[in-house]
Amino acid sequence: MVDADRAARSSGAPGPRYDEPPIVEVRDLAISYGGAPALRDVSLDIHRHEIFGIIGPANSGKTSFLRALNRMEAFNAAMQVGGSIRINGKDVRDWRNEYALRSRIGVVFPLPVGLPLTVYENVAFSPRLRGVRKRADLDEVVERCLTRAALWDEVKDRLDSLGSLLSGGQQQRLTIARALSQEPELLLLDEFSIAVDPVTTMRIEDVLKELRSELTIVLVTNLVQQARRLADRTAFFLMGELVEIGATEDLFEGRVADRRTAGYIEGRYG
Amino acid sequence: MFAATRLNRRSYRNQGVAKAVFFLMTVALVIPVLLIVGTLVVKGGPAISWEFLFSPPRDNMTAGGILPALVGTVWLVVVALLASVPVGVAAAVYLSEYAPDNLLTRAINLAIINLAGVPSIVHALFGVGAFVYFFNMKQSILAASLTLAVMTLPVVIVATRESLQAVPQAFREACWNMGATRWQTIRKVVLPNSISGILTGVILEVSRTAGETAPIMFTGATAFLAFLPESVFDQTMAMSYHLYYIATQAPDVPEELTFGVALVLIAIVLLMNAVSIGFRIYLRGLKKW
Numbered sequence: 105m106v107d108a109d110r111a112a113r114s115s116g117a118p119g120p121r122y123d124e125p126p127i128v129e130v131r132d133l134a135i136s137y138g139g140a141p142a143l144r145d146v147s148l149d150i151h152r153h154e155i156f157g158i159i160g161p162a163n164s165g166k167t168s169f170l171r172a173l174n175r176m177e178a179f180n181a182a183m184q185v186g187g188s189i190r191i192n193g194k195d196v197r198d199w200r201n202e203y204a205l206r207s208r209i210g211v212v213f214p215l216p217v218g219l220p221l222t223v224y225e226n227v228a229f230s231p232r233l234r235g236v237r238k239r240a241d242l243d244e245v246v247e248r249c250l251t252r253a254a255l256w257d258e259v260k261d262r263l264d265s266l267g268s269l270l271s272g273g274q275q276q277r278l279t280i281a282r283a284l285s286q287e288p289e290l291l292l293l294d295e296f297s298i299a300v301d302p303v304t305t306m307r308i309e310d311v312l313k314e315l316r317s318e319l320t321i322v323l324v325t326n327l328v329q330q331a332r333r334l335a336d337r338t339a340f341f342l343m344g345e346l347v348e349i350g351a352t353e354d355l356f357e358g359r360v361a362d363r364r365t366a367g368y369i370e371g372r373y374g
Numbered sequence: 375m376f377a378a379t380r381l382n383r384r385s386y387r388n389q390g391v392a393k394a395v396f397f398l399m400t401v402a403l404v405i406p407v408l409l410i411v412g413t414l415v416v417k418g419g420p421a422i423s424w425e426f427l428f429s430p431p432r433d434n435m436t437a438g439g440i441l442p443a444l445v446g447t448v449w450l451v452v453v454a455l456l457a458s459v460p461v462g463v464a465a466a467v468y469l470s471e472y473a474p475d476n477l478l479t480r481a482i483n484l485a486i487i488n489l490a491g492v493p494s495i496v497h498a499l500f501g502v503g504a505f506v507y508f509f510n511m512k513q514s515i516l517a518a519s520l521t522l523a524v525m526t527l528p529v530v531i532v533a534t535r536e537s538l539q540a541v542p543q544a545f546r547e548a549c550w551n552m553g554a555t556r557w558q559t560i561r562k563v564v565l566p567n568s569i570s571g572i573l574t575g576v577i578l579e580v581s582r583t584a585g586e587t588a589p590i591m592f593t594g595a596t597a598f599l600a601f602l603p604e605s606v607f608d609q610t611m612a613m614s615y616h617l618y619y620i621a622t623q624a625p626d627v628p629e630e631l632t633f634g635v636a637l638v639l640i641a642i643v644l645l646m647n648a649v650s651i652g653f654r655i656y657l658r659g660l661k662k663w
Contacts, residue, residue, distance in 0.1 A: 179547055181475055207553025217548040220567050229562070230552045279548070286552055 119316070120154035120336050125193065127152045127290060127320050128173065132187035135168045137180075142168040146187070146346045148339060155312065155321045157335025157352060159328050161368065164341040166324040167213075170292045173322070174209050175202050191290070207234065210283030214295035216275035218267035219282075223250075223259050226267040226278055230286045245285055252315070253281035254307040272299045280308065284315075291315070294324045309334055328369050332356050340365045411644075414637040421634025430600050431616075435624040440635055445602050446515075446610035447642070450590060451583045453519035453606055454526065459576055461523075462530030469531070470538040471560055490528035494588040497525040501593040516606040518594025525589050526579045533578065537571020538564060570657030577650035581643040587614040597623070613639045 126149035133146040143165030150156045158166045168183075175196050177183040189196045191205070199205040207230065219226050227246045228236075236242055246263070250256040255277040259270070267278050276299045283291060293312075297305040312321060312334060325331050331338050332352060339349040340362075348361045360366045378386075425439055432438035473479040501521025511517040541564050549559040587595075595615040603610040617635045620627045 174551060176547070176551070179550060203553045203555050205553075206551055209551075211551045215544065217544045219545055219548060219563055221563070229549070229554075233552065233554055233558065282548075282552065 121152045124152055126150055127192060128322075129190040129193075130187070131190075133169070133172060133189060134186040135165065135172055135177075136184050137168075138182040141344055143172075143341075143344045148346065148349055150320060150322060152320050153316055153318075154336045155316055155323055155334050157331035157338035158322065158324045158341060159326070159331050159338060159368070160341035160347075162326075163343070165344045166341050167294055169341070170211070170294050170322065170324060173290070173292060174206055174211055175199075178202065207286055208289050210286045210288035210291045212276075212279050212283050212291075212293045212296045214298045216272055216279045216299055218270055218275040218278050220266060220268045222264045223267045223270070223278065224263040227281050227285045230282065249281040249284040250278075252284055252311045253277040254304050254311065255281055273301060273304065276300050277304070277308070289319055291319055291321045292324075293321060295326060296323075297325075297327070297330065305330075328356075328371075340368060342368070411640065414633055414640060417630065418633030418635070418637035421630045422637065426634060427638070431598065434626070435598065435620050436627050436631070440613070440616060440638065442599050442602055443611040443613045443616040443635075444638070446595070446599075447584055447613040449515050449603055449606070449610055450519050450522060450594075450612055451580055453515055454522040454583050455576065455580065457520055458523035458527050458530055458579065462527050463534050463572060465527075466531045466534030466538060467560060467565075470535045471556060471564065486528050486531055489524075490532070492525075494525060494586055497521055498589045498592055500524070501589055506593055512607070513592070513594050513596070513609050514607045515594050515603055515610050518590040518610075518612075519606070521589040521593045522583050522586060525586070526583055529579045529582065530575055533575020534568075534572045537568040537575070540571060541567045570654060573657075574650050574654050577646055577653065581646035581650075584642050584646070585614055585639065587612075587618050590615055591618075613642070 128150035130149070131147045133143060134141065135143040146165075146169065158169065160166055171177065171180075171183070172185050172189060173191070173196070177185045191209075196205060219229065221229065224246055227249050228242045231242055231245045236245065247256060247260075250259060255274060258274060259265075259278075267275065270278060276296065280293075280296060297308070300308065309330070312323075315321065321334075323331065323334055335352045337349060338352045338355050340347045340355070342364060348355075348365050350360065350365075354360070355365060356369060358366060360369075427439060427444065428441050429439035430442050431440070469479065469482065473482075498521060501517060501524070505511045505517035505520050506513055509517075511520075545563050545567075546559050549563055550556075554562070590612055594609055595612045596609040597611070597615070597619045599609065599611050613635065617632070617639060620635065621632050
């Protein structure tokens with residue numbers, strides 16, 4: 105399903121570009137909710153065409169980190185963000201048009217949200233926002249995104265039924281398709297596989313590996329093995345603190361800087 | 375092994391008592407409604423005829439029909455809706471979708487709650503001062519309808535706001551995360567999914583508007599008019615005021631006539647409520663999540 109245009113754009117070897125300026129630069133990030141800190145002193149870079157894994161037990165600040173990347177503090181008066189996040193070299197708070205910022209970042213959260221629109225309109229929503237009007241163009245985007253999210257075969261005959269009436273796992277894939285329909289530069293996935301069966305999860309993981317040639321993925325996961333399968337580098341968050349970042353193979357083969365990381369990966373707590 | 379313990383038996387008994395109390399309260403609630411409707415049907419029923427509905431009153435209100443009052447009530451309700459629905463819905467959308475949670479917003483919310491608690495006679499006096507004299511509308515349908523509109527605004531705002539807030543926040547965030555603006559989100563997702571609740575609120579407002587007497591007494595309703603109003607600047611008869619007038623002011627009105635007017639008035643209100651309920655059921659069938 106990869107069309108020529110996209111193939112051309114992703115010329116060159118797929119894989120992280122550690123020699124280029126990073127797409128996301130986080131410095132001294134601190135997040136709190138109504139004064140209660142959720143994350144502190146996080147500084148890290150995420151590089152283009154990288155799958156950046158984030159692992160850590162519940163309540164360690166992983167989701168808050170993703171929310172801050174997309175400036176979701178605007179939706180939640182209690183959420184306060186300090187420090188700086190630069191995307192493409194520009195502080196996210198300096199984007200005068202936060203909608204443009206969000207339209208270039210795809211987000212998938214653990215609880216699927218099928219919008220109360222048809223399956224087709226769910227996926228066509230974002231293309232319509234950026235002005236795609238021609239039915240043929242929309243058809244093409246819808247089919248491509250649903251295919252990539254491993255949902256096309258199940259819904260191609262009922263694109264006009266409501267997205268919010270699909271099963272939980274299907275809605276999750278619909279959410280993924282919708283995120284892809286934004287043609288994002290950055291894809292934020294938070295526990296995307298929580299409602300999806302293992303076989304479909306594997307199919308989506310294969311798609312994510314392909315997508316790496318086109319975009320950058322931040323993958324928050326509770327499944328450490330998923331991080332191992334997908335992530336180029338992995339960060340370990342614990343109780344609102346970034347414990348360490350390392351190449352995924354290093355972390356999983358015991359070459360860790362902090363023994364708490366090894367403890368979590370080996371399943372001693374979390 | 376599964377025999378009921380003393381604790382079990384006590385909870386069964388308590389649950390039985392609780393259920394009985396709630397049931398009796400429900401019955402107590404229904405009785406007055408049945409009595410009112412029953413009395414009206416028995417005493418007013420014989421008065422209802424085509425002539426009653428479609429001719430003006432005659433002989434100092436002691437005979438004839440109610441056509442000018444019926445038509446007048448329709449005028450009042452329609453003009454009041456035209457004024458209150460756009461304002462109320464827009465205000466509710468602002469309060470629910472845009473307003474930051476700050477002192478001003480809370481003050482506005484408090485004001486709306488208080489506005490809902492203001493007695494209708496106070497609204498009436500406000501209407502006289504503001505619309506009849508200050509804006510020089512004289513006693514007219516316009517002045518009366520605007521008074522009704524002010525009085526029912528809180529109903530529209532509260533009903534609209536509640537149905538907007540019944541749309542899950544997750545839908546909004548999903549749209550915002552795709553880069554949709556607030557307005558795009560409201561237009562494509564929030565409003566289409568709350569329209570049923572909004573319309574229900576509007577219909578309830580209609581039934582309340584049709585029944586109110588005090589706000590229109592001094593602002594545009596008149597006791598007798600042999601002809602129908604032609605514009606919003608005319609005075610008009612109205613069902614509620616007509617009932618008040620023939621029941622307490624006009625001498626020698628046959629009892630049957632009074633009950634007939636009351637029956638028609640309550641029929642209009644019940645019909646509106648029934649439409650509202652039917653509509654809600656229909657739209658619930660279309661619910662999308």
